[in-house]
Amino acid sequence: MATIRALCRAEQEAKVEPRSLADLNLPHAFKEVADLSSNSVVTEIEKCILAAAKSILAGHGFGFNVPSRSSANQIYVPEIDRIVLKDKSSVREFANSSSVRKTAITTRVLQLIHQLCIKQIHVTKRDLFYTDVKLFQDQGQSDAVLDDVSCMLGCTRSSLNVVASEKGVVVGRLIFTEDGDRIDCTKMGVGGKAIPPNIDKVGDMESDALFILLVEKDAAFMRLAEDRFYNRFPCVIVTAKGQPDVATRLFLRKMKMDLKLPVFGLVDSDPYGLKILSVYMSGSKNMSYDSYNLTTPDIKWLGVRPSDLNKYKIPEQCRLPMTDQDIKTGKDMLEEDFIKKDPKWYAELELMVKTKEKAEIQALSSFGFQYLSEVYLPMKLQEKDWI
């Protein structure tokens, strides 16, 4: 526990927010978005529409300057360990047969967002689509324009009051307010508290935890919640139940930033588990314009790591052979900057691809149902066995 305390202290003394793009003096310019208040979004939209109106009155018609979100305009910046968007953009003209539809959709989405921000309510992308099916035709079109609008206005999608559906749950040594309600996550039974879809309603985080335990799957979360693991090792336990959703990513980042705690990742020992860590840390490609707000820097890979399989003598029968697809995914990941920058992570993935073996967190159950909470994690934490 002394070592975790030291790590925790180091984390709290460190300047946590140095990793801004502006500090780096990079050769490119970048497009990044920020969390804006509903009022600021309203103002930005009104500016945008006023400019269009002036342009029309001046006889020039109108168009929107839309940042490009294509992969050619994306880049991984190792210094900040995130995928970000370069500053290429193009004008979406109304008076152009190839862009008239998209310009009309953009205008309509701006109007809808304006309404949401004035009313201060949140909706899903699906709700947004249904407000004008005739124009949008399919949800892919309104979704894409929504991301364009984020980039145009320079704000996160959450600032637009369009939220993703929630999957995540949290339990442990965390108290926060949600829409005015005080939530104590040590008093959330074994099921935990559902992470809300709208992060802007979350505030006043307090905690006496020493670390955050980020768990890939529901089953491991359940085990730890039922055993009230956070009472023995003061921590906050969080899971998105598989693929990280936007709400859980925002919540994790907010915890890390507000509480200044180290984050330990507990995932399956397979390329997919590593992919999940990478989404939490470096972001996903299609939301690279918002990577700053969605990513949590410096997650430690606690386990289950490929080297754990022999170290903890996971029985042969509990190891699964990797499929051809798994091996291909693993090999592709070896080429990714995200892995290459860390020799220890690289070595682990290399070992996985070489042994062609994977294992789930549940494989630890072969030593007893509570091996995870009573042996594996305490040992890992005491031995500082994270990379």
Add this chain to the structure above:
Amino acid sequence: MATIRALCRAEQEAKVEPRSLADLNLPHAFKEVADLSSNSVVTEIEKCILAAAKSILAGHGFGFNVPSRSSANQIYVPEIDRIVLKDKSSVREFANSSSVRKTAITTRVLQLIHQLCIKQIHVTKRDLFYTDVKLFQDQGQSDAVLDDVSCMLGCTRSSLNVVASEKGVVVGRLIFTEDGDRIDCTKMGVGGKAIPPNIDKVGDMESDALFILLVEKDAAFMRLAEDRFYNRFPCVIVTAKGQPDVATRLFLRKMKMDLKLPVFGLVDSDPYGLKILSVYMSGSKNMSYDSYNLTTPDIKWLGVRPSDLNKYKIPEQCRLPMTDQDIKTGKDMLEEDFIKKDPKWYAELELMVKTKEKAEIQALSSFGFQYLSEVYLPMKLQEKDWI
């Protein structure tokens, strides 16, 4: 509100538990399971193993008497509106080459469950599988035997302390305890409380609600939670986010039984929405032995019903054409006892299949983002427009 109050009163005055199989004097015998305490499960397992030991000592070898869970042994009983299991069973002999493996697996599962019930901890099916991968080979085998063991011991799967992963959330006028923690669902922000995987840790439900609103999807749940709909219409709002999971079904049933409140279903107007209501009400085929504990009788279909599409003038663009598969599913459902027994439900489904149109709850957003919470539901409830 007066009408809902009357319905609520009727519900509370009614004998809620009259629908037992035993009361019906039916020609078949049935196999049903009950919630047993961990101690009782331990006793049942010990009895079972003692009988096996005696049989071995008497020179007869051993076997287990396992109820058949095949569809030939399942029947829908209209009087209680559930699928139940008839009493056919067969002996699983150890000294028979065709059943030796399954008998060994059954013995091992009994041993593992014994251990779980003594320790009073809960695990997932996946955890159970991993405790002896060599014997079980694949999870399908341990899962199937787990259901056999439920039937053999005459207890629910939850009583075995093997739980499903949770997906559901609840918000509104409900207070309950979970593993000793007091949870007030009016103070759960906008994200709500995650429904716990283990219903046996849930107790002391209290509520001043007039009804329970069962919502198919997350987006509608979010809308109602953010608008704090339960403050205007005193209710409890619950969703499993799509396909009902076991934890949410158990939780809904417990609310209905303990609080004696009417339940209103809000689902998409498509065969899948109706299917979801049917799973909550009548159970799913593969868990028919436990239909009593998993089903919630008498859910009212509030909406979105096929007749609502014209009544509420849902724009043409927000209605979707049914696919061939949808139409086939709809036609098949018209043949099901569950639908046939209620002429109003039958008429609605017939209309859906005839018009070949479906619509999601979100289609209501075409009238404004808050149309669902501010117009549609209040109108439905005031006009008693449920069937």
